[in-house]
Amino acid sequence: MANSSVISSLRLQPLSSFSSSSSPPPYSRPLYLKFHTSHRENLRYLSTLGVIPQNPRLAPPADNLPAILSAVNFLKSKGISDQDFPRLVFLCPQLFSPTFDISRIDPVFDFLTLELGASAAESRGLIVNCPNILLSDVEYCLRPTLVYLRELGLQNLNRASKTNAHVLNTRVEKLRAKMRFLKSIGFQNEEAARVCGRIPAIFGYSIxxxxxxxxxxxxxxxxxxxxxxxxxxxxxxxxxxxxxxxxxxxxxxxxxxxxxxxxxxxxxxxxxxxxxx
The missing domain is CATH 1.10.8 (Helicase, Ruva Protein; domain 3)
Structure with a gap:
């Protein structure tokens, strides 16, 4: 009886607790799934988040669930909210692959917080706008890009906009190509830099x-x-x-x-x- 009561106390809340009317705010303490809950409960939880299909026939093998659950819990610990998961799954399905080491993306969160100066809410916004930023290499992509953008005078890059997210996730050479184009049509270097500062979306346009x-x-x-x-x-x-x-x-x-x-x-x-x- 004692063991039964312990197991019962570790079970998840009913699925009704995940409904839109009662779901917690994005930055409230996340509800973590217990790994020792039943296989069926795990599947229901992940399908509720939109991480796996609702059709049981399309569910991943039981052996894959621990890795998927680890990814979900890790992302929740970083401020990702329930409603963000369908977009992350659609644009970055590899995050939830059983062969993907979710700890690989930890440096990206450190970069956003420590180097970009983004708050938890801003980091979440940047990630939701451009989930692929989680798969970028900090040393070879994100950091050089941030340094270059700041040299051009771009400010408020921590703001959670789609433009900022995609520009930060663009390699420096592509950014320089836009500068070269502006200079080729008659802009001085300082003028081209001001244009990019005023309209950072220009970095996303095809020449x-x-x-x-x-x-x-x-x-x-x-x-x-x-x-x-x-x-x-x-x-x-x-x-x-x-x-x-x-x-x-x-x-x-x-x-x-x-x-x-x-x-x-x-x-x-x-x-x-x-x-x-």
């Missing part, structure tokens, strides 16, 4: 599929000078096919020429009301 076509349209079709682009580098952030071209040709038909910011920043209602078709 040949995005930046170069927009620049060529600006110069050859719109017949505008580089100085206009220097004043309004946000131009690169707008869609060429959906925003830039339609508005340019619309204004040209009206024989109207306005600044790039006025042409692109206004919403459709304001823009087309001002210059009606």
């Amino acid at each position: 040949e599929d995005n930046l170069r076509p927009k620049f060529e349209f600006l110069v050859y079709d719109m017949e505008r000078e580089l100085e206009e682009l220097k004043k309004f580098p946000q131009y690169f952030g707008f869609s060429l096919g959906k925003r830039i071209k339609p508005r340019h040709w619309h204004l040209k038909k009206k024989n109207v020429r306005v600044s790039l910011s006025r042409m692109l920043m206004w919403g459709d209602l304001k823009f087309y009301s001002k210059w009606k078709p």
Whole structure:
């Protein structure tokens, strides 16, 4: 009877405790799964999190569960919340592979906290925005990238935005390629650095599929000078096919020429009301 009561006390809460109406806040003390619970309970718990399929026929072998549970508990101890797991599983399934050593990602959390200066909430946000950052090498990717970005003057990289997450997870050579492009079209080094500081999303744009076509349209079709682009580098952030071209040709038909910011920043209602078709 004594053993029975001990085992009973170690069991998980009922599954109803994982419902959206009663789930704990992301940063409350996490509920850890006990490894000595029944195989069925473990499967129910992992399927509730979205880590494994709900269909029992697709469940992993029993021998794989300890590694999967270790990964779940490790990530929860770092602030990852229940609702984050489906995204992590979808984008980084290797984290939950029985052959993956989850302790390998511990240096990434140390980097985010100690070198980037991110809080637990900010670290979680960066990871959820770009789960692959967990698989990046700190020494060869994350640290050199952070140093380079700071040399360019980028600030607030610890903020949990999608742009920050993906830029931090980009190797330095790709970042330098964007700088070389800006300098090739006439920006001075300091000017190019300021552009990247103001619009870090530019590091995620393809040169040949995005930046170069927009620049060529600006110069050859719109017949505008580089100085206009220097004043309004946000131009690169707008869609060429959906925003830039339609508005340019619309204004040209009206024989109207306005600044790039006025042409692109206004919403459709304001823009087309001002210059009606």
